[in-house]
Amino acid sequence: MINKLVEEIKKKNAPIVVGLDPMLNYVPQQIQKAAFEEYGETLEGAAEAIWQFNKGIVDATYDLIPAVKPQIAMYEQFGLPGMAAFKKTVDYCKEKGLIVIGDVKRGDIGSTSAAYAVGHLGKVQVGSKSYYGFDEDFATVNPYLGSDGINPFLDVCKEEKKGIFVLVKTSNPSSGEFQDQKIDGKPLYELVGEKVAQWGEECMGDTYSYVGCVVGATYPEMGKVLRKIMPKTYILVPGYGAQGGTAKDLAPYFNSDGLGAIVNSSRGIIAAYKKDTYAKYGEANYADASRQAVVDMIEDINSVL
Numbered sequence: 001m002i003n004k005l006v007e008e009i010k011k012k013n014a015p016i017v018v019g020l021d022p023m024l025n026y027v028p029q030q031i032q033k034a035a036f037e038e039y040g041e042t043l044e045g046a047a048e049a050i051w052q053f054n055k056g057i058v059d060a061t062y063d064l065i066p067a068v069k070p071q072i073a074m075y076e077q078f079g080l081p082g083m084a085a086f087k088k089t090v091d092y093c094k095e096k097g098l099i100v101i102g103d104v105k106r107g108d109i110g111s112t113s114a115a116y117a118v119g120h121l122g123k124v125q126v127g128s129k130s131y132y133g134f135d136e137d138f139a140t141v142n143p144y145l146g147s148d149g150i151n152p153f154l155d156v157c158k159e160e161k162k163g164i165f166v167l168v169k170t171s172n173p174s175s176g177e178f179q180d181q182k183i184d185g186k187p188l189y190e191l192v193g194e195k196v197a198q199w200g201e202e203c204m205g206d207t208y209s210y211v212g213c214v215v216g217a218t219y220p221e222m223g224k225v226l227r228k229i230m231p232k233t234y235i236l237v238p239g240y241g242a243q244g245g246t247a248k249d250l251a252p253y254f255n256s257d258g259l260g261a262i263v264n265s266s267r268g269i270i271a272a273y274k275k276d277t278y279a280k281y282g283e284a285n286y287a288d289a290s291r292q293a294v295v296d297m298i299e300d301i302n303s304v305l
């Protein structure tokens with residue numbers, strides 16, 4: 001799958017991923033109204049609204065982008081109907097030829113991580129049969145439990161030719177509380193980066209490993225160091241746009257081949273119609289606003305490569 005991700009990024013000349021993080025208050029009134037007329041103001045109604053919202057965005061942007069990153073929390077908050085909307089979104093995006101990065105941030109003791117890996121990337125055994133659960137192409141993984149939490153994901157990735165993105169340095173303001181702590185003079189995020197490079201060596205695609213990592217756009221100096229520590233690791237870079245990361249901060253996350261990083265924007269794309277720049281599209285044409293925001297983001301990122 002890492003080979004396909006690289007191919008699609010090159011083909012579309014777009015090192016970006018659209019984050020499908022649908023909050024109900026981003027969903028235009030007419031979509032909410034139709035969903036509530038059918039299902040009432042219920043969890044089912046909310047799930048229908050976010051699904052229709054996503055579909056509009058995917059239909060308007062799929063030809064421009066290599067990948068999407070649905071964030072499971074935004075679906076989970078609506079209980080079982082929300083989880084069904086997550087699965088519907090994953091399947092629809094794959095039908096449209098998009099690579100799906102399940103932003104699930106899992107990781108636990110070995111046996112539990114194995115179940116997460118099977119549920120999101122692999123197949124679960126039921127008697128003599130086996131079934132895919134959510135079937136994303138990549139999953140985000142939290143490394144706090146060490147190799148025990150990661151190895152079961154690597155096993156499933158090898159079997160399924162899928163991949164993971166391991167949190168190394170996150171974009172949020174308090175990420176330094178633990179991640180920047182020094183151990184024998186080295187910040188923890190560097191130690192995690194070294195480990196990610198090691199895990200990645202046993203999982204190589206053609207040029208990049210299918211063990212990727214996450215480094216926030218909001219810490220470009222650290223991004224520069226981490227790029228060197230993990231030359232064969234694809235970096236998923238959240239924090240562009242809504243969290244303040246800018247294109248000029250992002251050049252150090254890429255290798256000299258112009259590859260090696262994929263930049264996420266969620267609110268900046270899916271709620272573009274709410275921003276002054278795209279307000280002219282109006283709420284009813286929210287998907288056109290998202291398309292224009294994608295075009296602008298691609299141009300912005302490519303301008304620094």
Ligand SMILES: O=C(O)c1cc(=O)[nH]c(=O)n1[C@@H]1O[C@H](COP(=O)(O)O)[C@@H](O)[C@H]1O
Pocket residue numbers: 019021071103140169170171172214215216238239240241242243264265266267268
């Ligand atoms: O793993 C992630 O994707 C992630 C890691 C990180 O360090 N920071 C971060 O913002 N994210 C996710 O990236 C998305 C960012 O959304 P926007 O700030 O709206 O673009 C959210 O889905 C976050 O959960």
